Amino acid sequence: MHVTTTEPVLHEPAVRVAPAGQARLRAEGACLAYDDRVIARDLDIEIPDGRITVIVGANACGKSTLLRGLARLLRPRAGSVVLDGHDIHRLPTKQVARSLGILPQQPVAPGGITVADLVGRGRTPHQGLLRQWSSDDEAAVDAALAATGTAELADRCVDELSGGQRQRVWIALALAQGTSLLLLDEPTTFLDLAHQVDVLDLLAELNQRDGRTVVLVLHDLNLASRYADHLVAMKDGAIVAEGPPAEVISESLVADVFGLHAHICPDPVTGTPLVIPVPAGHRRRP
């Protein structure tokens, strides 16, 4: 029996150089559908490498569907999703899982499972029949627990944790997977405001420290504007606008995408666009 200790490594040397001018992850004319229900047609999107991309839109606009398509959870009816220059559905499943991690919306942990056990399962794509728990696995889990501030929860039962702690643990699982692309579907839903900010700060830190590409689906426009380098607005299954938040967010776009009458001003803290809904009684007559 041989036990080695290594420095914690957070991300595997998974950085492959994409052809110049092309993002590692992109959709080309993707048509996304569940059974016969087409959600989005002819989607083209490039996910900027090393940046935080946030997808926003009203309920049922197809933003989660787009994320599922990008994460290989949904096979496009037509067109393709390309990872590192290859059709993502032609790459071996395990290879994709070593480059791209996905945290689904509202994941459910098996009953009675401990934090360390759950986070450890993030190492699945690096394991095999005879490679069940390598020292790399151990180091990656320790690093993921440390990075998300959940190390002291390691032996606790996931059922006992608060919503905010639980979300951190799931992010730790995605981190332990050691992917340079991280996709998260509404990671702040059902969290109170303090914990929403907490989770987003954590993701921003992971992005800045390791240069990880992060893609998020978010509900809150103001938080999206603060944290996004690249904002994607969707409506009825189509991308209406994309770019830096300051260029994308406008009163007409908010009215178009969310059907919301709003006033936009610079966020006094960050300078990013701040969307202030205008109540019916205060609307100016045209």
Add this chain to the structure above:
Amino acid sequence: MWVLRWPRPEVSLRVHGRAVAVTAALLAVGFATFAWSLSVGDFPIPIGDVLAGLAGGGSEDAGFIVRTLRLPRALTGVLVGAAFGLSGAIFQRVARNPLASPDIVGIEAGAAAAAVVTIVVLGGSTAQITIGALAGAVLAAVAIYALAHRRGVTGHRLVLVGIGVTAVLHSVTSYLLTRAEVHDAQRAVVWLTGSLHARGWEHVRPTSVAVAVLVPVAMALGRHLRALELGDDAARGLGTRVEGARAALLLTAVALAAVGTAAAGPVAFVALVAPQVARRLVGHRSLALLPSAATGALLVVAADLAARRLLSPVELPVGIFTAVLGAPYLLHLLVRANRAGTGG
């Protein structure tokens, strides 16, 4: 959890300490029960003579009774129990629902219906009944999977469809029994209850080969359960081929249930109860596959011993005993599921 590592070639294995300890303890208790069951009967043999008989020595009479009459029966019990326990563990973990075990969702009912067809309609031999039961289990499994499949299979739908299929199969069995000759009907009813009566080496040999092949397959596939338990999307995101892994696991579990049923009939509730008992013994961190198999084996051997001796000289089929023990547990699960509103 212990980790065994070799640097070159790079190999690392997870060993769950408590699961190993629990399995060892279950095997020890199981072996004691096994030896005891070889010792008692109409012709009691002291334990010392039993052990001598097992080793091939001892007196001629005792050796004959131990090796030819009692040993194959007890071994069949061990194999059948292990097969049911492991099958139930896989089913319950894949479906994430304790009610989704082969005795509830119709796999054993399929084997039983096919066996009754073989007995009543075809007048088949013991070997033909075995083959019929195997085919019935597989056909029932295919039907249940096809009916429950809608963009993947959820545990809840598997249980509901399985209960429906079980009801249909039971009505087929009942209809055939009402039409059968008395002798055939009696044979069928004993088989349907689940019995180890008159099991010989001709039962042990095929069953042991099947179990010896299926257990390592189940253990190798078992590691996919750790990802599958997180839900389909998360498992897929972790690089698991969800549909393929689940189908392979269920197929292995169906084969185990079919082999067990073919050898001893649908011994009630073993597949349902054994994994739950094992899980409580080892805690949640282990997959508890081997402990479930060991629990199943102990359960069947102990139940058969009780069924043989409790109302001596009347011998009851082992299935009656496991049903008496298992039915209250099923009620407990149903009541709890109802209260929690989770379906298990």
